[in-house]
Amino acid sequence: MSMTYEERQARLGYIILKLFPTIMQSIFKGHTNPRGLRVNFQLKDFRTSLTLKETSLMEQLPNIEDFTLKLCYKILRFENLILEPSCKWGNNPHATEVEIGDDIQRIINLTNEVISKQCEDISEIYYNEFLEITKDVTKRVDGYLHQETCFKMLRILSSADISTAEILQKLALVQKINVSQTIDSDAEIREQYSRMSLVITDTFPNILRDVIRSVIHTNKLYQLCVPHMRSFPLDQQKSLKDLDLLNSNDSLDVSLVYKLLRQFKLIPSPTKGWGLYPEKGDIKLGDDVERIRNYRNQIAHRTNIIIEKNEFENYFDHFRDIGRRMDLNFFQKTNYEETIVLHKTCRMDIQMQVKYENALQELENIKCE
Incomplete structure (x- = not known):
């Protein structure tokens, strides 16, 4: 039995809420020393502006378990902790552009897309394309970080029982991630x-x-x-x-x-x-x-x-x-x-x-x- 528009949107929302932050935290750990980052933060040696909530999360360093997708992205990008993607920040990577920065940009773009779409825009074709792109991203990230965590998590989330109404309610509270230059x-x-x-x-x-x-x-x-x-x-x-x-x-x-x-x-x-x-x-x-x-x-x-x-x-x-x-x-x-x-x-x-x-x-x- 095929899924309804709402069910497809909730499934993608579940991936955005659960998988993507985990992927970004994994990349984040691989590119920075949380203790060193805390020192830079305390010394105000920081290039990007933070919200009050993000500032509170930074004060919890070296613990990054609650770091959001947006916060990891901002730090990786604006603190120059990762090389700029081949497509340049804020653009859509070509299928042949598969560096880690390109996949970070894909995660951001996919998140913003799902947040912006009405549930009736989540067609079966879009749903399957989203999952295929995400599968490829998780495999590349796992290979990059020498782990198997992200792809395994995607498989678990894809078959997990979820509450459609609850996920859609949480998804409605997620804000788009600004990909424009926001550094000081x-x-x-x-x-x-x-x-x-x-x-x-x-x-x-x-x-x-x-x-x-x-x-x-x-x-x-x-x-x-x-x-x-x-x-x-x-x-x-x-x-x-x-x-x-x-x-x-x-x-x-x-x-x-x-x-x-x-x-x-x-x-x-x-x-x-x-x-x-x-x-x-x-x-x-x-x-x-x-x-x-x-x-x-x-x-x-x-x-x-x-x-x-x-x-x-x-x-x-x-x-x-x-x-x-x-x-x-x-x-x-x-x-x-x-x-x-x-x-x-x-x-x-x-x-x-x-x-x-x-x-x-x-x-x-x-x-x-």
Whole structure:
């Protein structure tokens, strides 16, 4: 005997109420340390807003037995604990997109669909498709987590005796899960500052070290500096001595490399000369060295860390241009353009964000010569 619309809706509602939260809790456990998360929560090192009920649940950490589907999703997504699905958050995954993030998005989409439908919209075809998709999701999640829990639970729930009226009453109280971006806009803006710091503190120094390495051997550079050693500050003297002791220029920062290139005329001067900002069409090696110094100073010595979206995009366009020209200078033996693109889009957790935010702030009192 075929089921009524109400019975089909109640069956799917039962899966939403019982199975999906369990799946999400399993994924959640596999991607975070509940005790560590509690510390972050207590320190207010948190990116997404919580309701009063969700805040109460967070206070129960490390216990997550009562964590809702919505809360697990918000933390996994907005705390960057899991890679973004192939389809991108908030979209419908294609059948071929089967990463764990894609299945999380499927669970959210299926939940919102059933909540939004009238009971007469739950056709037999839709019901069977829902169960087939859910079966595939449970199998993939079990495989991902090296367990058999989710698929077994689906089989049990699918044949369990339920009260249709009771399930439909509970389902009516479930709210749709908002899949739009709900993170703190200030946190997002601060993250942009940290991404720029990746370029300023990691990639730009490496570029300039490659520049100076390409024009003079490390030992010869040290010998060149010896007669002038007292003209360098003590911290720079130590870096210069490392040239000789370690036979490496890894300790040279942007400020020191710029000074050496300029003082000893190791490369041709920029188009407008040293110390002057190049015009857009100035693309000599010296021009980009001058740009690196200027961008490093502009960003490191800002009075605040708020980087608006348009400003962020503009900076990265310029950074990428520098990386591309440097790759050409080194005959495509480097991949600085690709590295800078990755800095703009790579996964960045809170610890990484704080690290690079602090790295720029440590440069605040250091001035290029």
